[in-house]
Amino acid sequence: MTVTNEEMIVEIKSLDDKGAGRASVWRENEHGNQKKLRLTIPQVLPGEKVRVIVDKPERRRRRAIAEEILETHSERIAPPCPHFERCGGCVWQHWQYRGQLQQKTSHVKEAIEAQGFNPELVADTIGMDEPWHYRNKMEFTFSPEGELGLHEQGNFRKIISLETCLIAGKEMVEAAMEVAKWAKDQKLRGYNKDLHEGLLRHLMVRQSFVTGEMMLALFVTEAPTGQLDGATSDLVKRITAKFPQVKSLMWLENTDWADRTQSEKSHILAGRDFIYDEMDGYRFRLWFDTFFQTNPTQAQKLVELAVAMGEPKQTEKMIDLFCGVGTFSLPFASRVEKLAGIEIVESSIESAQRNALDNGLTNTYFLAKDARKGIDEVLANFGKPELLLLDPPRSGAGGKVMRRIGRSKPERIVYVSCNPDTFATDIKELEPFGYRLEKVQPVDLFPHTVHVECVALLVYTGE
Numbered sequence: 001m002t003v004t005n006e007e008m009i010v011e012i013k014s015l016d017d018k019g020a021g022r023a024s025v026w027r028e029n030e031h032g033n034q035k036k037l038r039l040t041i042p043q044v045l046p047g048e049k050v051r052v053i054v055d056k057p058e059r060r061r062r063r064a065i066a067e068e069i070l071e072t073h074s075e076r077i078a079p080p081c082p083h084f085e086r087c088g089g090c091v092w093q094h095w096q097y098r099g100q101l102q103q104k105t106s107h108v109k110e111a112i113e114a115q116g117f118n119p120e121l122v123a124d125t126i127g128m129d130e131p132w133h134y135r136n137k138m139e140f141t142f143s144p145e146g147e148l149g150l151h152e153q154g155n156f157r158k159i160i161s162l163e164t165c166l167i168a169g170k171e172m173v174e175a176a177m178e179v180a181k182w183a184k185d186q187k188l189r190g191y192n193k194d195l196h197e198g199l200l201r202h203l204m205v206r207q208s209f210v211t212g213e214m215m216l217a218l219f220v221t222e223a224p225t226g227q228l229d230g231a232t233s234d235l236v237k238r239i240t241a242k243f244p245q246v247k248s249l250m251w252l253e254n255t256d257w258a259d260r261t262q263s264e265k266s267h268i269l270a271g272r273d274f275i276y277d278e279m280d281g282y283r284f285r286l287w288f289d290t291f292f293q294t295n296p297t298q299a300q301k302l303v304e305l306a307v308a309m310g311e312p313k314q315t316e317k318m319i320d321l322f323c324g325v326g327t328f329s330l331p332f333a334s335r336v337e338k339l340a341g342i343e344i345v346e347s348s349i350e351s352a353q354r355n356a357l358d359n360g361l362t363n364t365y366f367l368a369k370d371a372r373k374g375i376d377e378v379l380a381n382f383g384k385p386e387l388l389l390l391d392p393p394r395s396g397a398g399g400k401v402m403r404r405i406g407r408s409k410p411e412r413i414v415y416v417s418c419n420p421d422t423f424a425t426d427i428k429e430l431e432p433f434g435y436r437l438e439k440v441q442p443v444d445l446f447p448h449t450v451h452v453e454c455v456a457l458l459v460y461t462g463e
């Protein structure tokens, strides 16, 4: 017999990797046996006692909404954003920032302890003085009705109309609202992903917090010509009049079924096809598809920490593995004899080469290759590096890459990670090669979310 809507009072034991609460209850099933039911409850905090209504509680795992908080965590606060309950962007706005930072430190400690490392090596997470409006890039989505907004949590078909966003740069939200108004005034159709029809798909907004330059990139299903001539010239007029900081207004055709911000044909509506940004005093060109750190204030701290930990010397050779457009390569290149950057995305490598030249650096060598093959090629052409920095994606570098790094025996390894769990399993691979973990510094690049970044130093001590 299926039971619907059973009321329960449960205590939140811990948080899962998406920031939701975990609780479990023993309940008797229809045969009189005790069975454990594991619950996932969003927007609660550890230790809280909550009343939930569980649909189909005879299953082993259920998701439930807290109807009432009966015992409240001392760090619970009123979430400042009106979209918090529905938006999938920030999961911890109901938690004092101090508590979020402590949770992130604990996560990193637990991850490395699980691999046998000393958790005392992990310092307290470096937070932001002002943890709002920190993102320099946002992607908004159009609903089939042409409303611009963000996806609803757990429901990728629903769009929450954009009124505000407390983590995006303020000017970026204002410019996005102007595009939303333009779409409405022009009565343009949004894209329907089920039917694969409609015009407007996504709006990407990126802005440099240093140069102020902004890019607006519209992902659409048609070329900006013919019937759309009037609409596009109206957009150009509105944006250039109100937002002179928009140095790139792009119209990007994307007719693919995949719901991603990609493009097969690009058109410049106004300005150029890139914007200038700066990090650590170095100038970067950013195109719509260029990966760049999204919290520049904290990314600057990451760069400074990486340099301080790595102690680069003018006599040394260095590898920057997973180098992207050279965020770490450029500050390090000016401090070493020569630097090789390895990265799989060709356009990022082209950008890294151009960024190095733009900044007058002539001692860099960038390679568009998979990390594993890239290391071999660099070792063959370049010799053994004294210093290696790696900044892999969330999935980590993986055992094969880590063992290649171990065999190449750099004296110092600086590991920049956006996932403490894959970081811990990756560095475990280095132990047999004689590396010792010296320190781990977590940095909060994504306040109000579960994500945490780390910079760590490993040194070669001999096998």
Ligand SMILES: C[S@@+](CC[C@H](N)C(=O)[O-])C[C@H]1O[C@@H](n2cnc3c(N)ncnc32)[C@H](O)[C@@H]1O
Pocket: 291, 292, 293, 322, 323, 324, 325, 326, 327, 328, 342, 343, 344, 345, 348, 369, 370, 371, 372, 391, 392, 393, 394, 418
């Ligand atoms: C976290 S980003 C870091 C980028 C850069 N260090 C930065 O801060 O801008 C990880 C990078 O690894 C690259 N990547 C992913 N898989 C790769 C692989 N198998 N080999 C080389 N690079 C890869 C991605 O394209 C991305 O640029």
